[in-house]
Amino acid sequence: MPESKSRWSKKTQFWLFLLAAIIVHQIPFVSIPFKWLESFFHEISHGLAALITGGKIVSIQLFPNGAGLCTTRGGFGFLISFMGYAGASIWGAIIFSIASVNKRLALIFSSAIIILLITCMLFWVRDLLTAVIVVVLLALLILPYKFKKLHYLQPLLQLTGMMVLLNSLYSPLHLFDGRAIGDGAALANMTFIPEIIWVAxxxxxxxxAIFLLSKKSR
Structure with missing residues (x-):
């Protein structure tokens, strides 16, 4: 009986977090930090793909509207371009999954994200605006540590993971701006496969990823 109750609880939590993420996404000012975080994971995914394939990260920029730019040198261009949107989805799913296990793992993973942001700040941030955005993200991630016994850390990290995943679902649609620039256009030029296919x-x-999380919650 306790096991059945636990499974029902996880299933209910999943749908509540998904609903909360959809609602928060519609709130202009509240949703901004989550868009910045999705943009960060998007750009760092480009950078990690470059590093893994023998390239290097030159700089990472984040903009107030939720856009970003990761400048790389060397590496496997196809994988670097592909991993931005794909990587953000993977990050979101991993954050939600790990945070859903227990408070201890949520604490460890939250600390790992903080270290990643600090590393980015030290090595790849070259402009003041990006530095300010990264500091805001750090403050939001560190804030739950101020509460007694970290009661809010786990649900906030779960919501963050779901928001990153949801933003990664919506953000490829911004490529349809008529300018033929960005990851989709880059992949279309490399492969001759239309940009709309990459967006899809x-x-x-x-x-x-959302389907897998819902299945896991059952």
């Missing part, structure tokens, strides 16, 4: 694939990855 990135959105499908996000939907599949």
């Amino acid at each position: 694939l990135w959105m499908a990855i996000a939907v599949f």
Whole structure:
């Protein structure tokens, strides 16, 4: 009986967090930090793909509207371009999954994200605006540590993971701006596969990640 109750609780929590993420996404000022965080994971995914394939990160920029830019040198161009949107979906799913296990793992992973942001600040941030955005993200991640026994850390990290995943579902649609620039255009030029196919694939990855999380919650 306790096991059945626990499973029902996890299933209910999943749908509540998804609903909360959809609602928060519609609130202009409240949703901004989450868009910045999704942009950070998008850009750092480009950078990590460059590092893994023998390239290097030159700089990472984040903008107030939720856009970003990771400048890299060397590495496997196809994987670097592909991993931005795909990586953000993966990050979101991993954050939600790990935070859902228990408070201790949520604490460890939250600390790892803080270290990643600090590393980014020290090595790859070259402009004041990006530095301010990163500091805001650090403050938001550190804030739950101020509460007694970290009661709010786990649910806030779960909501953060779901928000990153949801933003990674919506953000590829911004590529349809008529300017033919960005990751989709870069992949279209490399492969001769239309940009719309890449956008559909990135959105499908996000939907599949949400599906896997819902299945795991059952």
